[in-house]
Every structure is written in C-alpha cells, then in structure tokens.
Amino acid sequence: MDIHKLQEIVHKTRDARRKQTLPKYAPAERDTLIKKHHPDFRESAYRPITFGPNAGEKTVRELASLLEGNSVVPMDLDLTPQYTCDVLVVGGGGAGCAAALHAHAQGAKVMLATKLRLGDSNTVMAQGGMQIAVTNEDSPVTHFLDTLKGGHMKNDHDLLKVMVEEGPAIAKWLLSLGVLFDRDADGNLHVKKGGGSSKPRLLTASDYTGLEIMRVLKDEVLNQKIQLLEFSAAVELLSDGKGTCTGAVLRDLDNKRFLVVAARTVILATGGIGRLHIQGFPTSNHFGATGDGLAMSYRMGARLMHIDTFQYHPSGAVYPEQLIGALVTEGIRSEGGHLVNAKGERFVNELDTRDVVSSSIIRECEEGRGIRTMSGRIGVWLDTPLLEAEQGEGTVNKHFPAMVRQYERFGINIAKDPVLIYPTLHYQNGGVKIDTHGESDVKNLFVAGEASGGLHGRNRLMGNSLLDLMVYGKRSGLMAAARAKSGSQGRLTLEHVNKFKDEARKHHASSDVISPMLFPAYAKKE
Amino acid sequence: MADTDTQNVIDQEEVLRPKMVTVEIAGKKYEVPEGVTVIKALWYAGQEVIRGIGCLGGFCGACATYYRTKDDPKVRTCLACQTAVQDGMTFTMVPPFPARKAIYNMVELKDPKQDLFTLYPEAPLCRNCNACTEACPQKIDVREGVWKAVFGDFKSVSEMFMDCVMCGLCVPVCIADIAPNLVALYASRVQGAHFTEKPERLEHRIKEIADGKYKDEWARVMKMNEQELAKVCAELK
Numbered sequence: 006m007d008i009h010k011l012q013e014i015v016h017k018t019r020d021a022r023r024k025q026t027l028p029k030y031a032p033a034e035r036d037t038l039i040k041k042h043h044p045d046f047r048e049s050a051y052r053p054i055t056f057g058p059n060a061g062e063k064t065v066r067e068l069a070s071l072l073e074g075n076s077v078v079p080m081d082l083d084l085t086p087q088y089t090c091d092v093l094v095v096g097g098g099g100a101g102c103a104a105a106l107h108a109h110a111q112g113a114k115v116m117l118a119t120k121l122r123l124g125d126s127n128t129v130m131a132q133g134g135m136q137i138a139v140t141n142e143d144s145p146v147t148h149f150l151d152t153l154k155g156g157h158m159k160n161d162h163d164l165l166k167v168m169v170e171e172g173p174a175i176a177k178w179l180l181s182l183g184v185l186f187d188r189d190a191d192g193n194l195h196v197k198k199g200g201g202s203s204k205p206r207l208l209t210a211s212d213y214t215g216l217e218i219m220r221v222l223k224d225e226v227l228n229q230k231i232q233l234l235e236f237s238a239a240v241e242l243l244s245d246g247k248g249t250c251t252g253a254v255l256r257d258l259d260n261k262r263f264l265v266v267a268a269r270t271v272i273l274a275t276g277g278i279g280r281l282h283i284q285g286f287p288t289s290n291h292f293g294a295t296g297d298g299l300a301m302s303y304r305m306g307a308r309l310m311h312i313d314t315f316q317y318h319p320s321g322a323v324y325p326e327q328l329i330g331a332l333v334t335e336g337i338r339s340e341g342g343h344l345v346n347a348k349g350e351r352f353v354n355e356l357d358t359r360d361v362v363s364s365s366i367i368r369e370c371e372e373g374r375g376i377r378t379m380s381g382r383i384g385v386w387l388d389t390p391l392l393e394a395e396q397g398e399g400t401v402n403k404h405f406p407a408m409v410r411q412y413e414r415f416g417i418n419i420a421k422d423p424v425l426i427y428p429t430l431h432y433q434n435g436g437v438k439i440d441t442h443g444e445s446d447v448k449n450l451f452v453a454g455e456a457s458g459g460l461h462g463r464n465r466l467m468g469n470s471l472l473d474l475m476v477y478g479k480r481s482g483l484m485a486a487a488r489a490k491s492g493s494q495g496r497l498t499l500e501h502v503n504k505f506k507d508e509a510r511k512h513h514a515s516s517d518v519i520s521p522m523l524f525p526a527y528a529k530k531e
Numbered sequence: 532m533a534d535t536d537t538q539n540v541i542d543q544e545e546v547l548r549p550k551m552v553t554v555e556i557a558g559k560k561y562e563v564p565e566g567v568t569v570i571k572a573l574w575y576a577g578q579e580v581i582r583g584i585g586c587l588g589g590f591c592g593a594c595a596t597y598y599r600t601k602d603d604p605k606v607r608t609c610l611a612c613q614t615a616v617q618d619g620m621t622f623t624m625v626p627p628f629p630a631r632k633a634i635y636n637m638v639e640l641k642d643p644k645q646d647l648f649t650l651y652p653e654a655p656l657c658r659n660c661n662a663c664t665e666a667c668p669q670k671i672d673v674r675e676g677v678w679k680a681v682f683g684d685f686k687s688v689s690e691m692f693m694d695c696v697m698c699g700l701c702v703p704v705c706i707a708d709i710a711p712n713l714v715a716l717y718a719s720r721v722q723g724a725h726f727t728e729k730p731e732r733l734e735h736r737i738k739e740i741a742d743g744k745y746k747d748e749w750a751r752v753m754k755m756n757e758q759e760l761a762k763v764c765a766e767l768k
Contacts, residue, residue, distance in 0.1 A: 192730055
C-alpha cells in the first residue's frame with residue numbers, strides 16, 4: 006500500500022488521541038512486559054562466558070566470543086616503546102577528550118590515540134541533551150532516584166551519587182569553554198523533560214547537544230596541543246607482569262605496524278558495541294563501536310558488569326531503507342509526540358523509560374499491530390505532525406532542524422507526515438567495572454564513558470550518558486594524572502595475554518576470533 | 532497473524548523491483564542497488580572505508596563527498612552517509628584539506644572580537660564569491676556567517692553554525708584561503724565563553740552542593756535498603 010494511505014489513520018485519529026492520557030505502567034506490569042518482549046530476555050541470544058573474570062556469567066553470543074577471542078599482537082613483538090607518556094587515552098569521543106583535557110591541565114604528558122579521527126564517536130550524535138539538576142524544583146538527590154528507578158535499582162550507588170553531584174560543575178566547565186546550551190529569557194539554563202525523569206533536567210543545544218559539545222572539546226584538545234594519534238587503534242594492553250597496566254600496543258591502520266606506548270596510566274574511552282549488531286538489530290552507533298575496550302581489559306583481568314543488558318532506543322528509523330538504524334530523537338516524544346500502531350491507537354506512555362517503550366513497540370509488532378515495509382522490516386508510527394498541531398506551525402522545523410534535514414533528503418516532510426520507527430541497538434548499559442575515580446580492577450587501568458559499567462544499572466536514562474562521559478572522563482583524567490605523577494613506568498610485557506591463552510586452552514575455549522574487532526566487515530568481498 | 536499485519540505493508544520501489552544503477556566512483560564504474568547511501572554503495576563495490584567514515588548519522592562530518600548527477604555539469608557536495616545514489620551519479624570522497632587552525636586560549640582571550648583578526652587575518656578578505664555557501668551540505672549561509680564574524684556579530688554566527696558538522700567542504704573552495712568553519716567555531720565559542728550571561732541558578736546550585744545543603748538527604752537515602760529505595764522511587768512521578 007502507498008505509504009501516504011497507511012499514514013491516514015494517524016491523521017484521522019490525532020484529535021481523539023490528543024484528549025487521551027495514558028498512565029505509566031505500574032512496576033509489576035512493567036516487569037512482565039519487559040520479560041516478555043525486551044531483547045535482553047531472549048534466552049537463545051545468550052550464552053555463559055567460559056573463562057576469565059566473568060566466567061559463568063551470561064552475555065550475548067556476539068560479545069562472549071569477542072571476550073574469549075585472540076590477540077592480533079604476536080607474542081614475540083619487540084616491546085621497545087616508540088612513545089612514552091604519563092597518561093595514554095584511548096578513544097577520541099566525549100569521554101576521551103574530557104579525560105585528556107583534565108589530565109593535561111594537571112600537567113601530565115598526555116597522548117590521545119583513536120582509531121578514526123578525533124571526535125568520530127557516538128557523543129557527536131547525542132541529540133536529546135544532558136541531564137543536570139539545576140532548577141529550584143529539582144535536586145541531585147532527585148536525579149539520583151530517577152536514575153536508580155530507570156536502572157531497575159541495579160545502579161552502583163556511589164558512582165551514581167558522584168555523577169549527579171558533579172553535574173553542575175561540569176556544566177560550568179563546558180560553559181567556560183564556550184558550549185552554547187539553550188537558555189531561558191532570564192539567562193538561566195533551559196531544561197527539558199526526558200523520558201523516565203520526574204523533573205525537567207535536560208540541558209540542550211537545540212537537537213545538536215552532542216555535536217556542540219564535541220566541536221568545542223575537539224577544538225580544545227587541538228588548542229592544548231595534546232599529542233594526537235589518529236587512525237591508530239589500540240589492540241592490546243601492556244602489563245608489568247604483576248597485574249598493573251603499563252601501556253598499550255596500538256596498530257597504525259595505514260601501514261599495519263604495531264606501535265608500543267609506555268604509559269604510567271591508561272584510560273580506555275572506547276565506547277560501546279552497537280556495530281556487533283547483537284541479535285541482528287540495526288544500530289544507531291558510529292562505525293567504530295565494536296567494544297574494543299571490553300575485550301582488551303577483560304584479557305588483563307578486569308571484571309565486567311551488567312554485560313547482559315543493552316539499551317534498544319525506542320525510535321530507530323525503519324523507513325526509508327537508507328535511514329535504517331538512524332535515530333529519531335527522543336525529544337519528539339519529550340515534546341508530546343505519540344506512538345501509534347496500525348490501528349491508530351496509542352499503546353504506551355511515550356515518556357516511560359526506554360526499555361518499557363521499546364518493549365511495548367516490539368509487543369505491538371509481535372502481536373500484529375505493526376506496519377511492514379517490503380524490505381521485511383516492521384515498525385509503528387511516531388506522530389510528528391502532532392507537535393505542529395499542539396504548538397503551532399513551524400515547531401518541528403524550529404526544534405528539530407537536524408531531524409527535518411535527515412528526512413528531507415528522502416522527500417519526507419516530518420512536519421506533515423508521521424515517521425515509521427522500531428527499536429534500534431543504542432547503548433551498552435554495562436561495561437568494565439570501575440570505582441568512583443574510574444579505575445578498573447586492574448591497577449592504573451581507567452575506563453570512562455560507555456565502556457564502563459555499573460552507573461546506569463540495567464537501563465540508562467536519556468541524557469545521563471553525556472553527563473557520565475564528562476564526569477567520569479574528568480575524574481579518570483584527574484586520578485590518572487595524579488597516579489602518574491607519584492608512580493613510575495613499569496615493565497612492558499604481554500604476560501597477561503599469555504596467561505589468558507593458557508586459561509583458554511585449559512577450558513577448551515581456544516578461539517579463532519580476533520579481538521578487538523575494530524570495524525564491522527561491511528565491504529562486499531567475493 | 533492478525534489482519535492488520537498483512538494489510539499494513541508499505542510498497543517500496545526499491546524492494547518491489549530491485550533495480551541496479553550504474554555509478555562512477557573516483558573514475559571507475561560499478562553496479563549498485565538504487566537508493567542505497569553513497570557509503571553503502573562504496574561497501575557494495577567492495578571498498579573498505581576507514582578515512583571518510585565516522586558516525587554514519589550525519590553529524591561527524593567525516594564523509595564529505597563531491598558528486599555529480601547524470602548529464603548535470605554542476606558538481607555538488609554531500610555527506611556520504613546521508614545521500615542516496617541514483618543512476619549515472621559520479622562521486623568521490625573529499626580528503627581532509629590542509630586548513631590552518633589558529634591556536635588560542637579561550638578562557639584568557641582579552642578582546643576576542645578584535646583577536647579574530649590576529650588569529651584569522653584572512654577572514655576579512657572574503658571576496659563574496661559565495662562558493663562556501665554553495666558547498667555547504669548543511670545549507671548554512673556560510674558567506675553571510677563569515678561577514679557576521681568579521682563585523683563582530685558572533686551571536687548570529689553561533690546560531691547560524693549550530694548545524695555545522697565541520698566537514699570542511701567550505702574550505703577548499705575559498706579563493707581567499709579562509710577556513711569559514713574554523714572562523715565560525717572560534718566565533719561561536721567566544722560567544723558562549725565571553726558574551727553569554729552566566730546562569731545564576733547554576734552558580735547557586737554549585738554553591739548549595741559545596742555548602743552541604745543535600746548532606747542530610749544523602750545520608751538518609753544512602754542508608755536506605757533496597758525496599759525503602761524502591762518505595763521512594765515508586766513515588767516519583
């Protein structure tokens with residue numbers, strides 16, 4: 006059927022829906038819904054990890070095989086360092102830049118290595134905003150409780166408390182660097198309400214919050230002349246043979262040579278796993294989101310946490326085919342956009358947490374109330390024209406210019422027509438277990454941002470990721486710099502990798518998978 | 532399966548009649564499926580892309596591309612992850628251009644509007660050719676932005692360039708050797724750091740936290756057991 010004909014039901018039912026209020030699910034209903042429909046509960050997609058720090062715990066098959074994978078580094082590699090520094094930061098997104106800048110400000114000799122360009126990351130795509138409790142009606146404690154509720158009470162309390170309390174200072178730092186957050190008429194920071202939050206708390210820079218922050222941080226890293234190695238992927242960590250991290254092996258992606266970096270401390274800010282396409286899901290993640298940091302730190306003995314839970318963002322584009330996996334910002338739902346099934350009905354409170362909304366969309370589709378595309382995809386409508394009806398003509402264009410542009414390229418005017426969406430793999434809720442200074446179980450190995458775990462529990466609230474990146478980027482940067490100042494450079498060995506290989510043989514789990522994976526293999530080779 | 536499910540199927544040209552089109556990538560012809568993005572066409576042609584790829588969401592500016600459509604002499608620009616291929620299209624990715632980025636200490640600038648002319652002395656030499664504006668895949672009026680920066684209207688610059696993904700396509704076309712995206716980034720940062728009100732409420736909140744305003748509440752919450760916490764959380768609306 007013609008897409009416009011199918012959309013008619015959304016236009017027809019709009020006025021009736023506007024009068025409706027849908028309650029959020031009670032905790033018991035919410036649990037039942039999630040267990041029945043959320044991808045985290047698809048037993049067949051999971052398997053236990055055979056050996057290593059998390060032996061016996063379950064995770065998705067794609068990740069398990071990477072964690073048990075093999076190093077690309079030859080064990081007889083000459084480990085004479087080409088580079089020496091105090092703090093090696095791996096990753097050039099938000100967490101990496103925040104860590105590098107703060108460590109540098111402490112006088113540490115910092116190197117930042119990244120496998121693509123500085124700034125190519127998920128951070129740059131964050132549209133929804135950054136949660137910080139700045140209003141009089143709100144408080145860090147309320148932010149803490151909202152996050153805990155969203156995370157199914159499984160969040161690490163100490164990590165979370167630190168994040169919400171340091172939020173305001175982070176906002177001040179970003180403002181001082183020139184980040185342009187939206188303002189109210191009185192000059193105060195404008196706040197929006199995000200899904201799963203009891204108070205409006207999202208700081209935004211229109212729908213370009215992540216881009217705005219990333220542009221500024223990138224520029225600042227260059228201004229501070231921090232040593233930068235682009236197109237250089239970390240492929241292994243180095244240890245002193247006694248369990249302390251002492252550097253890393255990078256791979257120059259042009260000439261494929263290995264580069265040995267001696268570093269007193271290492272900060273992994275390597276991001277998430279979307280490009281593993283867990284359970285076949287499309288992803289909103291950037292090209293390099295392949296969980297490199299997880300694989301490398303696991304081999305060194307760092308414990309991982311909550312790695313059985315992932316966030317599927319409720320609104321990934323399903324149509325047109327070219328936009329598959331691209332995000333339709335949550336901001337549209339924040340401003341009142343309805344989710345509508347093929348029968349023209351709403352089926353969930355659109356501002357419930359991401360796991361609940363995603364589960365309910367999957368439920369509608371599994372139970373036959375979805376809209377199919379000929380390429381075999383399925384989804385539900387997001388009523389974007391409703392925003393124009395509610396707030397006046399031009400609203401969509403004014404509030405969501407990036408979104409409008411994205412669809413306009415394919416001849417779709419989202420101010421007039423609803424868009425088709427389905428959950429897309431968005432975020433790794435867990436990661437490497439860290440303490441409140443970002444340090445993992447391995448001494449002098451720090452992890453910041455999406456690669457770390459514990460803070461978000463089993464479901465991350467919208468807008469908490471940007472804050473996590475900045476706060477734990479900063480804290481790991483400060484602590485790594487302090488540690489480097491007081492410590493000395495340890496021996497460089499691959500002994501932990503050898504030990505890991507022995508462990509694999511012992512468990513008959515020797516694998517032919519090379520990890521980290523670095524990039525998905527999309528190029529067609531025959 | 533319910534009736535709704537079988538009725539609600541969108542026709543898609545490219546799936547109903549899978550059609551291959553011919554495109555020319557950096558001088559060599561390939562057959563690729565119609566409607567895929569330029570990046571996907573490169574993958575389909577068997578090319579690994581490491582330089583020229585990033586977020587795949589239209590935000591990072593890594594995949595700046597020149598292209599031309601069939602029989603049209605006009606060379607256009609796009610982001611490869613956001614543009615669909617069509618029959619007869621010719622394209623090539625644009626390597627990074629060696630533009631000069633000025634180095635400055637944002638916090639310590641004393642007269643940032645005047646400093647623009649020391650940091651980017653080429654900025655006022657714009658010859659109004661408008662090539663930068665035509666090159667912008669984000670449809671920013673780049674030329675106008677450069678002039679606004681030169682005349683000190685940094686506020687307008689910051690608003691106009693909020694869409695800028697720093698792809699740099701405005702740079703190689705400039706006959707005055709201006710890097711408009713870098714000029715705009717400087718002006719926007721200055722606008723934020725030097726000419727925007729300090730938000731009072733934020734300062735107030737930072738002080739409250741430092742003064743221990745929430746100490747008692749934290750003590751109460753951090754002592755709660757899981758059940759008590761669940762109850763408090765359930766009460767949040």
